[in-house]
Amino acid sequence: MTVKRLAFGGDYNPEQWPEEVWAEDMALMREAGVTMVSVGIFSWALLEPSPGVFEFGWLDRLLTLLQENGIKADLGTPTVVPPAWFYQAHPEALPVTKDGQRLEFGGRAAICHSSDAYHEAVTRITTALAERYRDHPALAMWHVHNEYGAPVSSCYCDASAAHFRRWLRDRYRTLDALNDAWGTLFWGQRYTDWEQIRTPRRTPTAGNPGQQLDFARFTNDAMLASFRLERDILHRLSPGTPVTTNFMTALSQCGSVDYWTWGREVDLVTNDHYLVSEAERTHVNLSMSADLTRSVAGGDPWLILEHSTGAVNWQTRNIAKRPGELGRNSLAHVARGSDGAMFFQWRASRYGAEKFHSAMLPHAGTDSRIWREVKRLGADLAALAEVAGSRVQADAAVVWDWESWWAQGLEWRPSEDHTADERADAFYEALFDRHLTVDFVHSEADLTAYPLVVVPALYLATEAAGANLTRYVEQGGTLVVSYFSGIVDEHDTIHPGPHPGVLRDVLGLTVEEFLPLRAGEKVAVEGGNATLTGDVWAEDVKLHGAEAVWRYADGPAVGGPAVTRHALGEGAAWYVSTRLAPAALEQVLALAASDARLPERAELPRDVEVVLRADAETGRRWVFVLNHSAHEAKVPVDGAGDELLTGDRVASRLAVPAGEVRVVRLDP
Template identity: 70%
Template sequence: MPETTPRGLTGLAFGGDYNPEQWPESVWDEDVRLMREAGVTMVSAGIFSWALLEPSPGVYDFGWLDRNLDLLHEGGIRVDLGTPTVVPPAWFYRAHPDALPVTADGVRLEFGSRGAICHSNADYRAAAANITTKLAERYGDHPALAMWHVHNEYGVPVSACYCDSCAAHFRRWLATAYGTVEAVNEAWGTAFWGQRYASFEEINPPRAAPTVGNPAQALDYRRFADATMRENFTAERDILHRLSPGVPVTTNFMTALSQCDSVDYWAWGREVDLVTNDHYLITDGRRTHVNLAMAADLTRSVAGGAPWLLLEHSTSGVNWQPRNPAKAPGQMARNSLAHVARGSEGAMFFQWRQSRRGAEKFHSAMLPHGGTGTRVFREVTGLGASLRSLAPVRGTRTEADVAVLWDWQSWWAQNLDWRPSEDHDARERADAWYEALYDHHLTVDFAHPEADLSRYPLVVVPALYLMTERAGDNLRQYVENGGTLVVSYFSGIVDAHDAVHEGPYPGALRDVLGLTVEEFSPLLQGERVRLTGPDGTETGADVWTEFVVPRGAETVWTYADGLTEGRPAVTRHRLGEGAAWYVSTRLGAEGLAALIGRAAEDARIAPRADLPRDVEVVRRTGESGAFLFAINHTAADAEVPLDTPGTELLTGERAAGRLAVPAGAVRVVRLDG
């Protein structure tokens, strides 16, 4: 089995992307000295350096990297060494212009940024394999090498290419997946609009057409593009495993649902030795710490619950949003330790030294333009000390209370054209339901719809438009065996080929929910409806309503107005030993909070009303013990109940009964016993 932890790293990882090629060698000694001062334990290097390593075809210059890796090793700093295949050199594109990707509109993108790659291109694949081989042969047993970092952020900014090479590759992929063109016709429903194919040679990518194309074809092309990138990753990974045995291989994911929608991370998580993730706050006025927690929980879930690693985030502001505010004092450490609480084995940044040139020169860094006298560098040094204190948590696992079902392929399908309402957004619903669970102080695992759910008392389905019969059976068995299920609208509608399940909506979920839906009735922009509960209380909703017909389910909330007035809005169905709830409209925060409270009662989850809002409490446990993380995102001091006494690792103080958590601070208690 491949190694799954960075080689030679005994504590938590702390550091960032290091790009020494941007600086004269006279700066390198200072870099290592300051890294040691800040407590850096590992850096990521070489990710964008192909043009320097191979300045012309077949001519290599490894001298500068040799000297830099040796210097890092002398300083006791481990290296996550990149294969630089995200940016081939300019000479490569001059020789192979057809390796540049083509958009669905037929525009060939140009060299001059990053990630301009046709992943089907044979010349790119050969060149990538060659530079990876050269690196592995030279550095596979270097004493500084901790792990390998293949490519960079697959799917960003280009995932799919629509060129002729991709067309030919797509046909081969379809032939492997379906066997015959008749099977493709059946899966895609090509009888509609006369799109039937007589041979694979007639099939092209879903390029720009006069109007909306075949949604099943578009969905399969998303799968094909994702699989093609994954083929290239595994090709590099296998070279590294062969030439550098015992060193883990990874690539950095971007699981935050708002940042990358082209990669099926359930599939990718099975291919890397260690799951790593990049996370950047989207500062749009919302509670950014909730999205951070969600991204961390999702990354841990992609890792199968195992420890993972935050490979990039920012010390302060980023550079690519319309407005890029700085992080408040203390926020960087709080963000970093929130990731650690939810399973990360450290906190890495982009990048070590802030660039003076290029597109990201205003992106914050561990060593800012202002140098060591800045607030950011002082906070970086403080964080390094904190992470040293938290070394005992390494190898432990985060404990989850509930599960949320998520599937990237369902998201792809729902986002295709001509759905009942463009206001319904699967990601928005996932965010909203997660936030409701977060506010009930429940730690979340994400799960694939076909995964084993038996260990969770409560499972939430925010938006799963595409659901297989197998997934539907899985949820029915879960409820029959005593689980509590909550399902939001427009779920269970189509199968894996975007074909509506036979019979009434909601297809794969009819039996478990004990109802049918006669018709969707999306609302116009700005329209709202009122819902009435059994005790006469009201709540509001928008975007979506449905004509629900109970088939064994009981009505809990009723539509009080609109086209669906008097009809069930929220139902509950007893099935076997459990219960399944259905929500046929888009509830606001108040309604979601009430519903999660009711469902949690069904699931016999004890309420946690003694925890203040925006104070996270998360546990990690393992052979080294049990650790309670308390993270205060508020401007007021807080107290957290502590059932078991222990030692607070960041201050060294004893804690019992009530744990004091100052405003904006983090406390981590190693529990006794």
């Protein structure tokens, strides 16, 4: 989508309020500088109060009001919550859990995506909306469903089992191929008839990992088929209007969706992100989510469609944002490629499950800090309108694969203390602290643009992925791989030969045995002038071309290689066989970054991020500097330019007050 200005606004649910409140909303939206709102997302019961009977009057009046006030609509298809009458007629459309319990109506997203009745009802409401509003001047884009996979993705009912069997037939063609892929000779699980295959419900002990991995793929595909059904209706009836659905790429928030597949299906990638509010450095996870979302978009501009002005309502302890954090968080998304900042929601709800969720217009009203910061953000986004459509320039890449994450998360792995998302978080934070902007990539993607590629957790690695990473290093790249990577193929079957499977050649080593550590146990690794500390994991590593840079000084692998480097072709591959403490991991990455000839940027203070957006067509460049620290930061700038939020002229060096953001348009 070509965006002429940065989007600013949030989810708007005026149906929860008397219509006399709507006029006040319009006036306050104009005061705040709102440019777009998301409407109709949870309104199916109002729009279709009984099957095939539509009442559009209130939505007609709302869209007209928005148009008259210069505000665009991100118009939702309300298919995330079918009405009570639908479930009364089709209780079988409610999802069934892994334990065989059917969930009830009363929350949201209680959907079996294999239900024919659901798809029929979805087709009817989506068609009616598209036919009525396709030419409405307020319509900016279509918003299908809401947060697929949250909070329910998998359904284990009989309809899902039948759908799963059809999906498996398409994938494997024959039962022999399926039995081979799932390794069903183990524990006597072999199938002799397709009808014997069911969804992987709760079993007495660990279930078949190949079946569970394929069911995760099937679940992703079933949700994607539901999205495509609506998208195709909208494309046919409302051509030229972008269609999206809001992702949740933060690894802690929605793990059932493979966003690499979804990113190719939407016209504009949008994302919802909520801080893990008790974390010490919430801005690091925010940046990681933004970088991952931009990467899912193929580097194109994307849009943060939901985040919060303050506290959310669903975490164990819902920590409020501190003064200035609202705007700084929002502009961090913009710095990393979002063409705007949207929130949940416009006006705080008085009732329902989210009544304690913050909003642009809080319960405290306009005489509040949040409202004043919302108005300031609206002005700041207006001042930054020219960055819309530009792209972020990255320094390095992190390999991430949702299918590998699903596989690693199955039962009976060597240590429950090792998780893929924890390693991804740790490596990303170390790169963030080196002031490197990161793209995320799939393991089989083209890596030639990146001098440094980091693999924090790739338990499942295909032959193609191994060849791709090997070729990358041979052609001059620098690779860093963490332990328990390259172990299994796409069926969760161990690669032949010693670990790490398809990564043996590029790393120049083998792993004879995994040596997970006891809870709280630590190991020391020595090399050069530094002794590093690790925990959780160790390995018995044998060198086959690689050199040991650090060795274990104690623990179960004492004397053996702990951190290695393998010169291969024109490049080098590093391997880290234990979970290093953050400062230790940063030392290893410093050496790898030196191999990759990346800049040190040691003059930049901690918790100050510097990100570059550029427009290839015009040659214009913008430097975003976000100071998350409690002290003023003085940051070198590559040249001179105009600071867009203050109007100051900048030459070579920029002072950024504590908690503030500055954006410099560099001179040509």
